[in-house]
Amino acid sequence: MMKTEDRWAGERLKETHFHPREAALNLRDAWSSWNGYKFADYYYDTEYEYFCVRNSCGTYDICPMQKYEITGGDAEAMLNRMVTRNIVGMSENRVTYVCWCTDEGRMIDDGTIFKLGPEKFMLTCGSPCLAWLEKSVFGFGDVKFVDMSDKIAALSFQGPTTCAVLKKLGLKGIENLKPYNIKHFSFQGGKLMVSRTGFTGDLGYELWIAPKYALGLWDALYAAGEDFGIQPYGEAATNMARLEAGFIMPDMEFNEALKTVHFRYDQTPFGLNLGWLVDFKKPHFNGRRALLQERSKGPEYTLTKLDIEGNKPAEEATLYCDKRCTRQIGYVTSAMWSPVVKANIALAMIKTEYLQGDIWAEIYFGKELRQTRKVAKCTVQKKPFWAPARARATPPQAY
């Protein structure tokens, strides 16, 4: 029989290297998309998947994340010119968190840089960055970059039992891998790169391998993880975990500068509480002058962690400096009930000058379709809502 041609092939989302296994476990058919890939919102139950990350372990498909390999004698200088953080002197097999800005100091994206060799780096980020990279290499002679996004299969593996599972998988010495470090293993004839990184604020690793080994890795990992509560988790659970960890998300906490329409509706690193990523002592970098000015003047809005009374998530709430809600001072960017901390938490952009005073959230919530309004007191929280010791400890203590 002739294979019928899919007339809508061009419309369909691409499938990641782990898709066959994920599709079998996506009992709810809850798919959305990320960078053109079919991508699970959740597989079975968001809350359940969230608890796998906090209580046992789970895998999150990061194949759709953008990955660029940047090589050459000028690679380091070029990246150092592009991002705000100083990456010179980074040791090999280390990962660092970075952001990069426009000339006006507005944030384009955040991501991570992996130093894989003296002249070899990998940059990862949420959105495509090709055009900006092309601009950034201008003036540098010996630098080459390749979009590896489709050529590396990557799986984030997060949760308290992850180290035990990787040990069982046969990754010798994995327990000695420190946060933000990288280790290489041979695996089923291929090369497996493991970084102790993640987006959940918990103990966790990211696994990087050539696509042809992807399903083999999945099967081996799930076999080893069987007795350790392994489960795939989707975007919804990730979003919960990252909010508890205090991590920012594009389209929630920040607008990517290059996609922002309204003047100053994008953000600077200072406004996002990422001032620690900006190093004025290093040689010139993109956005430096504007950021110097921003630092001395202070950002108009500052990203703030809030603990809010009651249990109604303050989604999209407006913030005021008085209970009567007469003066607006900011807005909530992400909010949820935190099951592990048992607190009503949020990230919010608040006008910097009002940070010291009272903060009230005007929350709307529905009760069987009837809309109700509630004004709740907010308390500023300095530390991440969730930061267990195991996330930093090496070796991570028994789960």
Place this chain on the structure above:
Amino acid sequence: MKRYDAIIIGAGHNGLTNAAYLAKAGLDVLVVEKNEYIGGAAVSRELHSGFTYSSCSYVCSMMRQAIHRDLNLTKHGLVLVPYLGSVAFGDDGSTLVSYPTEGAGYNQLRRYSPHDADSMFRFQADLTRYSQLIRKTLLRTPPDPTSFRPRDIREMLFLARQFWALGEKELYEYIRFFTMSAAEYLEDYFEDDLVKATMASPGIIGTALGVYSPGSAYILLHHVMGDVDGNIGAWGLARGGMGAISNAIAGALQEHGGEIRTNAGVRQILVKDGKAFGVALENGDELHARIVVSNLDAKRTFTQIMDKDDLPPGIYKKAKNFKIRGSSGKINIALSGLPKFTGVPDNRYVNRGGQTFVGSLETMERAYDCWKHGRWSDDPFIESVIPSAWDPTVAPPGQHWMSNFVQYCPSELADGPWTPEKRDQFGQTVIDKIERYSPGFKDLILHMEIRTPFEIEAEVGLTEGNIFQGELTIDQLLFNRPFPGYAQYRMPIKNMYMCGSSTHPGGGVSSACGANAAREILLDLRRPNTVPEDDFYDE
């Protein structure tokens, strides 16, 4: 001699909660506990190497979220994990899975009865309505209906408003509900026996009532009114076992400067001129305090550690007649692997949660008949959970422990006292039954802890082994708990209070009794209140 501000007798989770709130208010508090470990019926114990049992209570849903948050119990190590996917087994081996999504649950119920699949929506709505009402009373002191003090009137009005909000028709239904049996109540909704039996089963847990006994409908409600993160009726596991709850509360207590002394059983509450002033320990030591708080059940408090002559007339008798009948056993089993159950697909979602061996309404009622005649049930109702399938910290990888709650098991046998042999026979009855549904189960057993009401009383001090510190029947609920006129945590002796599950809102790991008692004590001592309000009044 040192004089504490308060001595709390018993380091059950309520005693610890009470002490934590008193310490938070700046009082100098001491908790004295007879066992060498704390937690009472909310305890984790490693009785077989590598396996941590929740020896008594095993699942959590009533814990007041407001208290978890207020005492920062997460910082003190407490993480509550909801579990999913329980399966109920009928006598003939048929199964009913509780799926987390409405669609899957609906499709399954239709296989038994399209009518029941439809009725389930109405049943859930009605039960949620009743739950919401009763939930609002948990972290409040019951009003005294005969008093004219402004506080009592205010609280009576609060209650009246909640009831009134049900609407006239539902108000009648609700009053009816309180006096009905679980089985009768379910007749209004369902036709299939397995569906009825499954839904009725929470109505008999921990109580000396049968599915057809008036009052069991309320017990059903008591078991579904809790929540995990706002999901009413959901149940969770405490990471590290139920002892993690007690330990976290103890951590908060110590953070606020409170003291705990274990191996310090109280022989007697010391009273002079009608006022409590301390305790005498079993080892002969005397400790003094401005107030004394008992975490023990009402019967034990007034008939065992108090002198009858110190009590006003009538109280001793009330305490002696307090309904606190033991009816449950608990078997904790260490397993070399995950048991498989006939008819249950072996997937990560349904074979991992709990198992309830309900049989049928008739099987459950027959099980109750045995209890009435002073025997343990020969075909008992069992509610099982395998915590290790969810919690990686309580058993070695690949191995498991299973908690089996058994209904019914009497505290006194018709044929003479409990003996270790009889206890083991009781355990055998239970594992024989499980084996019927899970061939090969017995081969997995590495270790067993068998507990009848006799062991439960001996270890935890729950009189007759009653898990709730007194039956949850209308004559012993709200302003009647433990006795009419004494529902506000103050006892007939001056400077003496109660804070255990014998007080409102009753049994279960909720911390509510202890917190409510603390609020009353602080009021009497003219200290600012440290106890938070519950956080769902806009439910």
